[in-house]
Amino acid sequence: MVQPRILVAEDEAIVAFDLIETVEEAGFIVEGPHRDISSAMLAFQKQKPDLAILDIRLGDGVVYPLAQRMADEDVPIIFHSGNHSHEEIASRFPHALALAKPCPPAEVLGAVNEALETQ
Template identity: 65%
Template sequence: MTQKILVAENEMIVAYDLCDTVAEAGFQVEGPHAGISDAMLAFQKEKPALAILDIELDDGIVFPLAQKLTDENVPIIFHSGRYTRDEVKARFPKAQTLAKPCPPTQMLAAVNQVLEAA
């Protein structure tokens, strides 16, 4: 069974590039979702194997969604240009953080590492 990855990213060029990268690696993509509410609805319909989240989405900061994902043991990769790894680690110690722009090879390495550890 193909693992599903939820993508929440509001910069559409980045979002589609990220989705293409993940899909080309053989994963099923849920998204991209530009807002927390859309991503939350998708998560409630079907739990993903992993979530890649931009921190600032169209309707706010993604941390409430990240907390729900964490509570359900869904691993997270934060993909942000504004927050540092240390800022995110303080709130979500188990999450990975990648700075934008992130090369596709680095993103896929993080995805595979997180899924193997889960």
């Protein structure tokens, strides 16, 4: 069975490392980390992921245009941010999940599994 591919867009190196380590240890394939929207968009265009974990503010701006593109193509999204309200995320992307930074690995994996199950 092919493991799901998860695109990670996170510009904080330590946070990105923790996210990647968490999902790789659970057996998922990781694309990233992408530190900016343009890099993440290019990766998305090359190969559509099964899921995306996105920080809202990356090195080159707010990730909402990328998230909208992914949502339009039915890619489940988990927003992972410490600076944005869950209400704002829910109003823009009602089917997305949102995790607050810092987030324990068990919560990240719970959200990943939930998002993939609803796909």
